[in-house]
Amino acid sequence: MDKIDHLIFISPLSAIQEADKKLLEDAGIRRAVVAINGPLPELAPHIDTLHLDIHDDENEDILELLPRTLDWIDQGINSNSPTLLLCHAGVSRSATVATAHLMRKYSLSLEDALVRVRRCRPIADPNPNFKHQLKIFQLAGWSVSDSNPLVRRYRLLQKAKSIAGDGHGTRSDIDNKEGLLHLYQQKQQKKISRTTAVRCKQCRMKLAGYDDIVMYIPSSPFYVESLEWMNLVGGEVSGKLYCPNDKCKNKVGTYDWTGVKDSSLNEYVVPAIMLHQNKSEVYQIGAAVNNPLSLLRPGV
Incomplete structure (x- = not known):
């Protein structure tokens, strides 16, 4: 059992199960986060447990x-109760929670927090998927909010994986393409302002606002998030998008949850929810701002 921070410990589940459970009481452990898939193992009766039913x-x-x-860990700290972080090996899942705790508590980057965890537990090594999510957590300001475009982008990709994995495609199709998508600012030949929106060319109804735009390159479609008017709830892997104006119904775009290869970028965009520039247009362009999506390269 290794001490990671004030009142925070980490251990493999096997070490705790093999040890005399009285040792936990003697060490003052009153709370435990158990990050394993399947049934919750039996610990000492005095331990308050939070079960994270997740695979590694x-x-x-x-x-x-x-x-x-x-928040649950912080409650324990505020009540001066030591908390033990557990997973099968004490390497990936529990280390991910420990790293996230240090990141939020001390406003650390993923890299700096992981260095601190490894000083206390050298074998700590969150899997690449968890590291990618921790990087999003960092760039989103150590929070998970719908108001953050990075978090929304992550959720959109998770939805794409779910739909493509439901008999229409394979998760590996998306995973392979995901690593090719670089959302660097220099890839965007023209920056956009917060007053930017996209509208139907035929009836001029607004289709998407600044926060809905994932990526804008003048020679490519407008890549946007899944919006309510699109009604993309049927689970179809690809299809056409029509203007929501009942008097218009002009075809304004297409979508493909498994992604498409953008000829301008020579890379895949996953998922690809596109408003085509021959059917839609940008309006209300103002002063250029940096798009926070440019800070993250999926696969990091």
Whole structure:
């Protein structure tokens, strides 16, 4: 059992199960975060337990669990109760929670927080999927909010994986393409302002606002998020998008949850929800601002 920070410890589950459970009581452990898939193992009766039913693999979503988990850990710290972080080996899942705790508590980057965890537990090594989510957590300001475009982009990709994995495609199709998508600012030949919106060329109804735009390159379609008017809830992997104006219904774009290869970027955009420039147009362009999506390269 290794001490990571004030009142925070980490251990493999096997070491705790093999040891005399009285040792936990003697060490003052009153709370435990158990990050394993399947049934919750039996610990000492005096231990208050938070169970994270997650696998240690490339498809698991741990980002959504972080706010509730970290708040629960903070409650223990505020009550001066030591908390033990557990997973099968004490290497990936519990190390991810420990790293996220240090990141939020001390406003650290993923890299700096992981260095601190490894000083206390050298074998700590979150899997690449968890590291990617921790990087999003960092760039989103150590929170998971719908108002943050990075978080929304992550959720959109998770939705794409879910739809493509439901008999229409394979997760590997998306995973392979995801690593090719570089959202660097220099890739965007023209920056956009917060007053930017996209509208239908035929009836001029607004189709998407600044926060809905994932990427804008003048020679490519407008890549946007999944919006309510698109009604993309049927699980179809690809299809056409029509203007929501009942008097117009002009075809304004297409979508493909498994992604398309953009000829301008020579890279895949996943998922690809596109408003085509011959059917839609930008309006209300103002002063250029940096798009925070440019800070993150999926696969980091």
